[in-house]
Amino acid sequence: MTIRIDSRHLYLQVIDRLKDDIAKGVFQEKEKLPSEFELAKSLGVSRATLREALRLLEEENVIVRRHGVGTFVNPKPLFTSGIEHLTSVSSMIRSAGMEPGTIYLSSSKSFPSEKDIERFQCEKDEQVISIERVRTANGEPVVYCVDKVPSKYLPSDFLRRQEGSIFAAIEETGNIRVTHAVAFIDPSGFHAVASPILECKPETALLVLTQLHYDDNDQVVLFSKNYFKADKFSFHVVRKRV
Amino acid sequence: MTIRIDSRHLYLQVIDRLKDDIAKGVFQEKEKLPSEFELAKSLGVSRATLREALRLLEEENVIVRRHGVGTFVNPKPLFTSGIEHLTSVSSMIRSAGMEPGTIYLSSSKSFPSEKDIERFQCEKDEQVISIERVRTANGEPVVYCVDKVPSKYLPSDFLRRQEGSIFAAIEETGNIRVTHAVAFIDPSGFHAVASPILECKPETALLVLTQLHYDDNDQVVLFSKNYFKADKFSFHVVRKRV
DNA sequence: TTTACATCAGATGTCTGATCTCTACTGTTG
């Protein structure tokens, strides 16, 4: 019996551990994993728990299981991590091999519009913080971002410190975790505000991501509109048949 | 082979059964499911098997489980079925509440280009079929489609019959099933070919979906490039934190 | 009456160890 430092469920810890090991190449050798019996023993969990983890890893296409044969790691992380995985703009830029930066244009606190009230399901007197930024990749402007978030979700000193990710600030309190988002994808030609800021020629198209970010209680905690300079950026998504 | 009547794994059958029951509203009552013990008994499977099914349903956001409390059906199919689910253009149009139609522009059989050979991993002498179509919604052109598929994946009489989905034709033989695709998302301003065909004004932006369709052996079986008239169409994707 | 704490029932989480079924391999046989 191991001491539970981590309070999360065991099967989740097993998943992380296995993903780590696969990433590190521990199991890579001939793309075959030890048998469930041995794996469970070496991880210190029961086979039932291990199987719950393996089943989810199979659903995620990390591994493949063949009845009577064995479990194999899937040798094709070729096209994972598409837009269907929620990550910050910073890490999107970084994973494209470039250095992210931020230029703050403005930030303000104001009372919510009717749309805001509907989006956030908040009261009329709950103030909303709006932030306008330009994100850069290797110094070049690539994304124009407009974010809106009810001030109750942010630390009180947020407006003063002009740095850091909004995600991190929202989750700083420990009570909220952004778990998923719905992103609406639209193309745009010339945009009166974004195009000049991004130093686009009029014929350069933009990709607009309008996003509603939810926490684990399905509350909208962040609304954002991102204008991507598409010639410097590429999006993909893995589509699965159902 | 792969002819499976009901020899699929038990946990998969349980998932289907539960989804069915939820869809039929059997469990709807107060959004609470029977306990795992009772459910397992009534389904005639062990608790371990039931739990594998429940774990996947939870991952799919169909249900929510709370330790010590119970299992609940999730009352929010609000934003499922985004672009991350692979469906045909026809059903995308239909689910937008419009009637899909097709205009065939051209279709031809030719030897593969170097890009084709790389995409499909085929031989130089294996011919490739190219199809050019316009898809309409309520009679109005909304998508310009260019499809490429090695002729070996299609029935020999395919070029003569100018109708039906390519998906269906590929799967007609029974040996191939398109399981997933990787879609690259790009905006486009004026496009010399697509814009006139779609009767777009020059300033109307297009959304371009360049897709590689895979079968269950991770073979590319279909390449397609779709130009969506974005003012008539809307895309969204559910992004999950990992 | 209200608050705080102890207790308990019932649910999910985890473990153990067994049996069933499938697959790849191997040696035998005609």
Add this chain to the structure above:
DNA sequence: CAACAGTAGAGATCAGACATCTGATGTAAA
């Protein structure tokens, strides 16, 4: 050499137990 039967080992499923969490209830103290 091909066809077949046997076998070992892997995942699939099962049955039952104990652990832990949560919500509700009852009881005693403020």
